[in-house]
Amino acid sequence: MAKNVVILNFSGRKVGNCSAIAQHISEHYANANICSFHIDQTYGNCGGCNYECLKPGVVCPNATPFQKEVMDAVCQSDVTYYIVPNYCGLPSGNYFAFNERCIGYFNGDRALTGKYQAVEKRFIIVSNTETEFFRNAMQLQTNAEIKMLYLKTGKYRKNSLAGDIMESEDARADLDNFLTETQV
Numbered sequence: 001m002a003k004n005v006v007i008l009n010f011s012g013r014k015v016g017n018c019s020a021i022a023q024h025i026s027e028h029y030a031n032a033n034i035c036s037f038h039i040d041q042t043y044g045n046c047g048g049c050n051y052e053c054l055k056p057g058v059v060c061p062n063a064t065p066f067q068k069e070v071m072d073a074v075c076q077s078d079v080t081y082y083i084v085p086n087y088c089g090l091p092s093g094n095y096f097a098f099n100e101r102c103i104g105y106f107n108g109d110r111a112l113t114g115k116y117q118a119v120e121k122r123f124i125i126v127s128n129t130e131t132e133f134f135r136n137a138m139q140l141q142t143n144a145e146i147k148m149l150y151l152k153t154g155k156y157r158k159n160s161l162a163g164d165i166m167e168s169e170d171a172r173a174d175l176d177n178f179l180t181e182t183q184v
Contacts, residue, residue, distance in 0.1 A: 010092045014038065045100055056108050081124060083124045086128065102116075126165065127151075
């Protein structure tokens, strides 16, 4: 049976390093069921409510069908790849909005939360900052080991704005090694 792989791209750009990485992952898992999502400004952050998502049995008034589709896919995946760019030394705002909106999806449902926590999650960070700072800034709250790959454009002699990191043979090899060690 084919495995379910979800790819979440948190870049603010439609085309660039993160989308090239997402494409490379899709090609790597050619025999899997792939769901790839671009989590951008249209995902929407929280606001304008009285924390309805924290009240038992109350549905988030701001939830969208797209957000439910993304979270349903993640909860049903065998592995989910989070591709997170560095903006000003921190994960993109799209990443933080996603985390915020997850609360409304779970709405206190422990079984659903358990399904999400059981999914293997792998992070690919497009960043030139120090790794420990970035890891802490991501606010990952889990007891499970989190696998992360830092693709630093400077290491591959690439300009992060050019979106050409996957043109580097070394970057592709590093990504392939990471994908192989987490092969589902």
